[in-house]
Amino acid sequence: MASVRYIVYDIDKSVDFYRDRLGFSVGLHNPGKFAALTLDDLHLFLNAPGAGSAGKAGGDPKPGGWSRFMIVTKDLDGMIERLRKAGATFRGEIAEAGAGRQILLEDPSGNVIELFEYADRQS
Numbered sequence: 752m753a754s755v756r757y758i759v760y761d762i763d764k765s766v767d768f769y770r771d772r773l774g775f776s777v778g779l780h781n782p783g784k785f786a787a788l789t790l791d792d793l794h795l796f797l798n799a800p801g802a803g804s805a806g807k808a809g810g811d812p813k814p815g816g817w818s819r820f821m822i823v824t825k826d827l828d829g830m831i832e833r834l835r836k837a838g839a840t841f842r843g844e845i846a847e848a849g850a851g852r853q854i855l856l857e858d859p860s861g862n863v864i865e866l867f868e869y870a871d872r873q874s
Contacts, residue, residue, distance in 0.1 A: 754794040755820050758812040759860040762786055765797050768859050772837055773822065793820060814860035827852055827868035 759765040766786045769775040775788040775795060784802040788795045798806040806812060824830050827845070831854060835841075842855040842863065851869040858864065 752792045752794060753820070754796065756796040756798060757858070757860070757862045758800055758806065758814050759797050759858065759862065760799070760814055761859060762797055762799050762802075764859045769795065769797075772834060772839065773864070790822070795820075814858075814862050817863060819855065819863040819865045821853075821865040821867050823867050823869065825868065827854070827866060830866055 757765075762780075762783055762785065766777055766780055766788070769788050769790075770777055773790065775790045777786065777788055779785065779787040784799050784806075786797040788797070798812075800806050800812055800814075831841070831845075834856060840857045842857060845852050845854045849870065851867055853865055853867045856864045856866055
């Protein structure tokens with residue numbers, strides 16, 4: 752099991768995004784301050800800046816950056832299409848190399864989620 756913490760500007764909007772767009776389950780939701788969500792073996796903790804110790808650790812945490820977790824899909828194009836129709840924002844376009852294809856999705860606060868599809872490895 753892995754845990755990731757993101758600082759987000761709007762907890763409630765972020766909970767809606769991760770639950771409704773990416774299929775996360777909501778374990779805890781303290782409106783405006785904190786949420787704990789899960790997707791398979793991933794635990795995602797969301798904190799508002801200044802809320803709790805995690806919202807203050809390191810000084811003045813802000814959303815965004817390039818660090819990310821990855822969601823593997825077998826239908827990257829279909830996932831992108833559904834997300835675009837729902838108004839999602841992406842950084843750049845699909846990148847493709849030996850291992851597969853990926854695109855970077857932004858949550859409502861600008862945190863990045865990598866959507867990845869392995870290359871077809873048929874012999």
